[in-house]
Amino acid sequence: MSIIPKPVGLFFHKMASPPHFYRFTGRLIPWLSWIFLILVVVGLYGGLVLAPADYQQGDSFRIIYIHVPSAWMSLFVYVVMAVAGGIGLVWRIKLAEIVAISSASVGAAFTFIALVTGSLWGKPMWGTWWVWDARLTSELILLFLYLGVIGLYGAIDDKRTASRAVAILALVGVVNIPIIHYSVEWWNTLHQGPTVSKMDKPSIHISMLWPMLVMAVAFKLYYVIAMLQRARTELVIRERNSQWVKTLLESI
Numbered sequence: 001m002s003i004i005p006k007p008v009g010l011f012f013h014k015m016a017s018p019p020h021f022y023r024f025t026g027r028l029i030p031w032l033s034w035i036f037l038i039l040v041v042v043g044l045y046g047g048l049v050l051a052p053a054d055y056q057q058g059d060s061f062r063i064i065y066i067h068v069p070s071a072w073m074s075l076f077v078y079v080v081m082a083v084a085g086g087i088g089l090v091w092r093i094k095l096a097e098i099v100a101i102s103s104a105s106v107g108a109a110f111t112f113i114a115l116v117t118g119s120l121w122g123k124p125m126w127g128t129w130w131v132w133d134a135r136l137t138s139e140l141i142l143l144f145l146y147l148g149v150i151g152l153y154g155a156i157d158d159k160r161t162a163s164r165a166v167a168i169l170a171l172v173g174v175v176n177i178p179i180i181h182y183s184v185e186w187w188n189t190l191h192q193g194p195t196v197s198k199m200d201k202p203s204i205h206i207s208m209l210w211p212m213l214v215m216a217v218a219f220k221l222y223y224v225i226a227m228l229q230r231a232r233t234e235l236v237i238r239e240r241n242s243q244w245v246k247t248l249l250e251s252i
Contacts, residue, residue: 016095018235019244025228032225039218046211054208060124065212067117069219070110074142075177077107077223081149082174085167094238095231097163100170101153102230106223108146115139134183138176145173159238 015021047065054061081103088097118136119129130136149166156162204212239245 016093018095018239018242021095022232022235022244022248025232029225029228032221036218036221036225039214039221043211043214043218046214047208051208051211052205057125060121061208063117063121065215067114067121068212069216070117071114071139072216073219073223074107074111074114074139075180076220077103077110078142078146078170078177079174081107082167082170085163085170088163089167089171094160095235097160097167098231098234098238099227101149101163101166102227102234103223104146104149104153104166105230106226108143108150110219110223111139111143111146115143135180138180138183141176142173142180145169145176148173 015024043065048062051062053059081100084096084103085100087093088100115136118139122131123129149169152169153159153162153166156165236245236248
């Protein structure tokens with residue numbers, strides 16, 4: 001007897017169908033986009049207007065409302081990419097392969113934003129744009145992993161073979177994720193320690209915390225939107241000789 005409820009199993013079975021995935025995501029993206037815009041406006045207003053200035057850093061701390069969610073997403077997206085790549089590698093599910101490669105460029109963008117905003121914050125706080133800190137260095141390696149996945153996929157003409165290659169690279173690179181997360185605890189680094197995920201309670205006031213959490217949800221929605229848009233394009237390219245794609249193109 002299956003432990004997965006029948007409606008849930010039926011939903012995922014349908015989502016594995018390229019035509020159904022394309023139609024469903026086409027209806028879903030506009031709704032997600034509106035929710036994303038609302039959350040971004042609320043989060044930025046809360047962080048840039050309502051939140052008080054930090055007693056040590058002043059208003060320069062407000063960059064955390066972009067930097068911290070971007071850093072969180074750089075790790076989250078990589079894990080999703082590796083899991084989707086692993087599913088595609090083991091079960092040969094085409095949509096899993098597409099989700100994996102469609103996540104790579106979005107994750108690379110989040111990682112780049114995290115590094116740039118971290119440097120902008122580091123200059124007034126540390127007196128330098130960059131230090132070979134454990135957290136910064138491992139985050140830079142994460143960016144190279146994303147770029148390696150993108151470059152490897154583009155270098156192989158057979159996209160099923162390319163998907164298997166990038167899945168292996170992504171799975172190997174997962175070892176870097178716990179290194180990034182625990183680097184400030186394992187080594188003596190300049191980077192600030194955890195303030196939100198502490199076991200007792202966050203060491204950040206609620207007036208500063210809630211806008212950051214709203215922005216984190218907004219960034220997750222942006223990832224889903226951007227990934228689905230890229231996945232739809234990749235799916236049409238791969239399925240260009242299928243009847244449903246020909247019918248779709250004729251209806252445009």
